[in-house]
Amino acid sequence: MKVLCLHGQNQNGHIFKNEIESILLNYQNSGVDLDFEFLDAPLRCTDGAVNGTPLYQYYEGLDIPKLRKAHHWLSGKLNENGPYDGVIAFSQGATLVSSYILYHQWYNHESPLSFRFAMLIGGSIPLPVLKDLGVPVTKEAEQVVEEANSQRHQALGPLPAHSSKARRALFNSDDCFGLNLNRVPLELKIRIPTIHVWGRQDPLLPVSIHLAGLCDPYIRKIFIHEGAHEVPKTEDNKMEVGKLLQWGLQRAVWPGHDEV
Structure with a gap:
C-alpha cells in the first residue's frame, strides 16, 4: 500500500515526516507492506530555511490560476508515482x-481519483474555489474566514464566537459558518472516505x-485535539490519529469503495 504525504506551507517533506513519524511508526513496524512517500512542494519560499534546509x-x-497550477503539479506526481x-x-x-x-x-x-482516502489535518476549502465552481458564498461566510485569518495572523486562538458555534456549524447543513451546504451540488461534495x-x-x-461539511458524513471521521494549527503532539492524540489512519487504510481496500 502506498500513501502520499504532503506538508504545509513553509515546510518541507523532511519536517512533515518528523512531525508524523511517530504516528506512522506502528505501521512501519507491523510487517504490512506500507510505503509513505513524502514530497517537497514545487515552490521554494523566499523567507528563509530551517537549519539550512x-x-x-x-x-x-x-x-x-496559481492554485490550478499547483493542481497540475499534483496531478503530474499522482500520474508519475501513483496510484x-x-x-x-x-x-x-x-x-x-x-x-x-x-x-x-x-x-x-469519469476518471477515478488516484487515491482512495484522504486524511486532512488543519485543512480548508478556500471560498474562492467554491465561487469558481459556482457555489453560492454568503457575506457571512466570507466574514467568518476573514476573522479566522486575522486571528491566525495575530497568533491568537479562535474567536469565542467561532468556538461556541463550532459544534452546531458542523451538523447544521443550512448554516455551516455561513455556508448553506444544502445548496451545494452533489458533484461538489467530496465522496471518498475522509479523516x-x-x-x-x-x-x-x-x-x-x-x-x-463538504464531505460525505457516512464515510467521514473527525478528531478534534486540544492543540492549535498543528499536527497533534501528545501521545494520546497521536494514538487516536493512528487509529483513524487505520480506518482510512481499511477503507482503501473496501470492496464497495468504487461504488461510493
Missing part, C-alpha cells in the same frame, strides 16, 4: 488536496469545519 509551498495566495491508496496532508497541503478533489469531480468525473483533524485552539477551525 529550504522551505516550500504549493502556491502563493489564493489566486485561482496511491491514500493521502495524508497538513494545512496548505490539505487545502491543495481538497480543492484538487473538487475540481477533479467537477471536470473529470479530518483540527485543534480546538486553532483560529482557523471554521475553515476546517467548512471542509468537513
Whole structure:
C-alpha cells in the first residue's frame, strides 16, 4: 500500500515526516507492506530555511490560476508515482488536496481519483474555489474566514464566537459558518472516505469545519485535539490519529469503495 504525504506551507517533506513519524511508526513496524512517500512542494519560499534546509509551498495566495497550477503539479506526481491508496496532508497541503478533489469531480468525473482516502489535518476549502465552481458564498461566510485569518495572523486562538458555534456549524447543513451546504451540488461534495483533524485552539477551525461539511458524513471521521494549527503532539492524540489512519487504510481496500 502506498500513501502520499504532503506538508504545509513553509515546510518541507523532511519536517512533515518528523512531525508524523511517530504516528506512522506502528505501521512501519507491523510487517504490512506500507510505503509513505513524502514530497517537497514545487515552490521554494523566499523567507528563509530551517537549519539550512529550504522551505516550500504549493502556491502563493489564493489566486485561482496559481492554485490550478499547483493542481497540475499534483496531478503530474499522482500520474508519475501513483496510484496511491491514500493521502495524508497538513494545512496548505490539505487545502491543495481538497480543492484538487473538487475540481477533479467537477471536470473529470469519469476518471477515478488516484487515491482512495484522504486524511486532512488543519485543512480548508478556500471560498474562492467554491465561487469558481459556482457555489453560492454568503457575506457571512466570507466574514467568518476573514476573522479566522486575522486571528491566525495575530497568533491568537479562535474567536469565542467561532468556538461556541463550532459544534452546531458542523451538523447544521443550512448554516455551516455561513455556508448553506444544502445548496451545494452533489458533484461538489467530496465522496471518498475522509479523516479530518483540527485543534480546538486553532483560529482557523471554521475553515476546517467548512471542509468537513463538504464531505460525505457516512464515510467521514473527525478528531478534534486540544492543540492549535498543528499536527497533534501528545501521545494520546497521536494514538487516536493512528487509529483513524487505520480506518482510512481499511477503507482503501473496501470492496464497495468504487461504488461510493
